[in-house]
Amino acid sequence: MTSLLEYRSNRIVELMEEPAERRDADWLKESLQQAMMLELATLPPYLSAMWSIEPQSGDVFQAIRRIVFDEMSHLGLAGNMLTTIGGVPRLGDVHTVPKYPGQLPGGVRPSLKVFLSGLTKESLELFAKIEEPDDPIAEARSHTSIGAFYTAILEAFQDHPELITGAHQLERRMEHHGAGNSLAPLTSLADVEAAVDVIKEQGEGTSASPENPHAGQSPELAHFYVFRELFHGRKLVKVAENPDRWEFTGDPIAMPGTRPMGTVPEGGWGAPGHPAPDAETQTLLDKVNQKYSQMLDLLERAWKAEDTTTAEGFLDDAVGEMVGLKGPARLLMLREVPGGGGKTYGPEFRYVET
Structure with missing residues (x-):
């Protein structure tokens, strides 16, 4: 079992190659463990960048802080999806924890090297690549998204709703961090569908808008577009309608002062x-x-x-x-x-x- 849970593996790619008819309970359990490893992999880089900001306040600090809380919620939702079908999360294990610098788990975007450092233009570019949608509203796509993996997970749930038991669910009220951020028991297919929507749309936005429909305060962009705003130093604004077109040409965003943390x-x-x-x-x-x-x-x-x-x-x-x-x-x-x-x-x- 350890070999399948090895952080530096190609397991997600292999799971995505399995035909739909073979995506059963075991496939779902393994996929959701990998999803938890993916969610956990984002937290140390985002936290390092956020903690480097000096002082710990301002618009940029608050923007990254909101994303950190979203990612914590996503880890919790993935864990609840795993336990509702009888799986057992593995987090406290040297084999499953992220390794920095290194790739994302499971072979996702193998050319991407995730590192720990303070907030820099380079780290912001990395964060945007982690969160990149399949079809960005602004800028061109360069990778298949993590959202595609969650889509495959949801489709397996839709094929096997009988697996959902509601067992071993964690609960925590976190509406103050965002409309979809509370951890609630997943006891039905509708609950699982809502959880996957939160994870995907907070990170990537929707196919029609870069805005996060589960925002703590409105309007709020999805993670990918927040990181791109910070990278470009300009707000993302709608410059045309029918069809909508968005560009990073809005008000300037100043990079905050930081403590000069090097790359681990x-x-x-x-x-x-x-x-x-x-x-x-x-x-x-x-x-x-x-x-x-x-x-x-x-x-x-x-x-x-x-x-x-x-x-x-x-x-x-x-x-x-x-x-x-x-x-x-x-x-x-x-x-x-x-x-x-x-x-x-x-x-x-x-x-x-x-």
């Missing part, structure tokens, strides 16, 4: 060929890795819990660990890397046994 090297800051961090820096790195790992372990335990009260307790603890990541991560961004040209350390998001 493969294997972490103390990897061979890189200077070993001093003791205080290593303590901060270890603290972030431990809290990140505990968060994943607690989320996994929440989905495995046999009763709602226990699940809520584990989920609350996981959220607490998540909140606790920010402090040491931001402190790392004040500590210069020896010989790094003024660049600073930042979180590694490596899984360690806890």
Whole structure:
């Protein structure tokens, strides 16, 4: 089983190549585990960029913060889809956690190299490529989207609605972060269809509009278009109708000041060929890795819990660990890397046994 869950594999590509008649319960369970790995892969890069912004306020900070909360919700929805059909999420496992720098899991967009750094034009371009739709309203398509994978998952649910049991579902009220961001039990096909719509449309928009129809505040663009606005430094505006045409020619968007977090090297800051961090820096790195790992372990335990009260307790603890990541991560961004040209350390998001 471990080989199928290996983060650096080609499994999503292989799953997408399976004919529809073979997309059964086992196919769905494996696909949804891979979907959770995909959702988790976006969080460390987005968090690193968001935490590098100085001060932690302003329009750009708030835009990325909204996306982070959306992605947390997507991870929860994918987990509920997995457990409602009897699957068990695997998050606290060195084989399934993201590896940075590296590819997205499962062979998705193999030319894309995901890295951890502060907020830069390069990181914004990366984030947009992660979120890119099949048919962008503005700019040309260059890849098949993650949304296509969710479409295949939804079609398998539609072929096998009898698999939906409503078991081991996590619940959390999060309407203040967006209309579709609350975690609610998925007990019917309609619930699953709504969940997939939220995941796809928050990330990509709809085929007719770049706007996020599940916004916390209106109007709000889907993730891809937010990242492209920030990259171009201009608001996306509608410049023609019938047919609609959108261009990045609106009001200017200034890049905020940032703490100069460098790019985390493969294997972490103390990897061979890189200077070993001093003791205080290593303590901060270890603290972030431990809290990140505990968060994943607690989320996994929440989905495995046999009763709602226990699940809520584990989920609350996981959220607490998540909140606790920010402090040491931001402190790392004040500590210069020896010989790094003024660049600073930042979180590694490596899984360690806890």
